[in-house]
Amino acid sequence: MVRNVVRHYANGRFGTSRPKSAPRQVAAEAIAPVCKSANTRSAKTNEVRQLDDASESNPKIKAWLARHQKFRAFVENDGKVHHVPDASGERTLQQLLQLVRAELGQSNAQPISLVDFSQLRIAAVKRNTQSSTRNDLVEMVLREAIAKDVSDVYVTIHHDRCRVHFRTHGVRYLFSELAGDDGREMVRAIWALAPHGQFEQTRPTDTAFDFAGLRVRANSLPDTRGNSVVLRLRDPNWLPTLDALGYDAQQLALFDELKAFPGGLTVISGETNSGKSTTLTAMMSAMTASSMVIEVADPIEMEFEDVTHVEIDNFAEDADETFRDILGGLVRQNPDALFIGEIRDAKSAEAAVNMALQGKRVWGSIHSQSRVATLSRLQHLGIDAELLAQPGFLNGVINQSLVPVVCQSCSLTQVGDDVQTTSALRAKYRSADLRFHNPDGCPQCVRGIRGQSVVAEVMVVGGESRDDMRRHIRAGDYAAIAARLKGEKLRSKAAHAADKIRAGQLDPFLAEQVIGRIAPEDARGEDA
Ligand SMILES: [Zn+2]
Incomplete structure (x- = not known):
């Protein structure tokens, strides 16, 4: 069907009749000069090329493109389709489609989407x-x-x-x-x-x-x-810092405290695609100078000069046996710190426990929704409350999520034209700087999103001053744990997200989609 449309263009029908209504006229004018100036003729029709290919060979096209930077696709008289591979071109393609429908009737026109264009490209690649x-x-x-x-x-x-x-x-x-x-x-x-x-x-x-x-x-x-x-x-050369990932000053200080414990287990928790392994890598790179560090993971994401990396293959037939061999080897290597990757089953949990009980600093990641929920997740993997509450065993838990960052080039200051919702949100967050993502996007972003930022919460369990915290963990008293965290001003993930929402970095709706509802007392901020 797409090829049908292209063939009709090839017959020259597009250039001869000029639509009258305003939006169609815009598209027609945008395409017409290119059709005239394009000087390349080919026996093949339906050939799909990138616009920069075309502009290289034709200075007129190049100049025209410089004036029409938002334009993403056109069809030449001889049937060649040119486009810029860019998700933000979707809208222009839809305009082109409307035009085709008006010219040729509904039955001849199927949506010309980026997907269609990429299929045409694949067909062209195959033919050539x-x-x-x-x-x-x-x-x-x-x-x-x-x-x-x-x-x-x-x-x-x-x-x-x-x-x-x-x-x-x-x-x-x-x-x-x-x-x-x-x-x-x-x-x-x-x-x-x-x-x-x-x-x-x-x-x-x-x-x-x-x-x-x-x-x-x-x-x-x-x-x-x-x-x-x-x-x-x-990118194997991209070395993240905790700061660049989105952790705030209080959290960075807590990382330093966790790093300073002479032994014991620290867990980075989060859901799938929450950036846990990137945080572990950032921690590892910050520790290598002063410590003998071993990493055992599947897979190894990044290699450091001073770290011994051991990759395990969880799909291998002899995986269990290999893992036991590696553990034996680890004890003999006597590392200061062990990075164990994801603690995903009883086997890796046991390894983490053994090394932590031997006084090693152990860092691992685990799948969980919040810092407090991580405690029950660890118990589910066979680490009981008694052990979690034992002094020197569990140092702390970090829980993190990745929230999309609003593109500053195209962000909106209102929720559509909904004045009421906008002012309610400004009141909730006590900020006039709220920004909302623009789903149409711009050339700088994907659908109004440009990057991701960590929002996190930290729970410190180790240390002499936290006997009461460990008592609550032994008793499984989660309400008391929450109150203890509040008393120590260890802020929640929602409060961290709210900081970034107030600054216009995160869209409040997208943030709630990732981390759940943000309560008014979290939204208000520090000095509320
Ligand atoms: Zn944008």
Whole structure:
């Protein structure tokens, strides 16, 4: 259907009739000069090119593009489709579609979305290569991902259908759709980029390789209808600091306190995609100078000169045996600090306990929603309340979430045109600087989002002055624990988020979507 539309353009119908109504006129004028000035002719129709390809060869197009920076796509008289691969172009494409519908009637017009354009591109790539088509697809997807600052690529194959989603700044969106066979070929080609290991359709498989300076980790999981494949793209040279991740001054001081305990367990908790492993990496990089540090994790995300990194493969057949061997080795290495990655089962919990009881400083991450809920999660993994309350065992718990940061270039000062809601929120947060994300976005962002920031809460359990805290933990008295935290002014995650909302960095609605309702007493801020 898309090709139908393109062929009609190729017949020249687009340029000859000029629509009268205002929005159509805007689009028609935007496209017409390009159609005239484009001087490239080709026997092929439906060829899809990026606008910068076209502008390289034609100074008139280049000049026109400089004047129409928001414009994302056009169709030449001979049927060539040019576009800028950018999610924010969606709206312009919709205008183009409206125009096509008006010109050709509903039945000839299917939505021209970025997905359609990327499929046209894939078709063009396929036609233009005699061999190694599969690698071209992988190359195209990965290059687009890098251009869009993508952190995760999801390839979902269900029967004869394959969908490719991207995640940028925490926002997940559809990039393209393929036939199921093309998807399977593409995934096999992804695994072929790694130095060893083969894609296996029927069992969980991991692999890793370097692409254009990035480290790519791929994981495939068979499901009832096909395969779910996730690629994580990371810059191996990006070294985060806790400050840059979004922790505030009070929390940084608490990190220093936790770091100073001579031994014991500290846990970074959070939900999936909350940035736990990045925080652990930042901690590790801050400790290497003075300590002998060993990391045992699956996978190792980043390597440091002074750290011994041991990678374990949880999918390997002899995983349990290997893990026991590694633990024996750890004791003999006598590290000052052990980073154990995710504590996900009784096996890794036992390892953390053993090392902490031997007086080592142990840092690990765990899946949980809040600092207090982390205590029951640890008990669920076999670390009982008696042990958690034992002096010198548990130093503290950090719980964190990642909240999308509002793009300052296109953010809104009101909730749509809802004056009442806006002023109610300004009163709740006692701030006139609130900002709301703009779902239409701009060239600087993805749907109004530009980056993510940590919101967190810390609970310190260790230390001589906290006997009462440990007593509450032994008794499982969560209300008393909460009161104790309040008494020590260890602020909640909601209060931390509210600071950033008041400053216009976070959208109050998006923040509540991630961390739940923010109560008025948390929203008001410190001096309320
Ligand atoms: Zn923006």
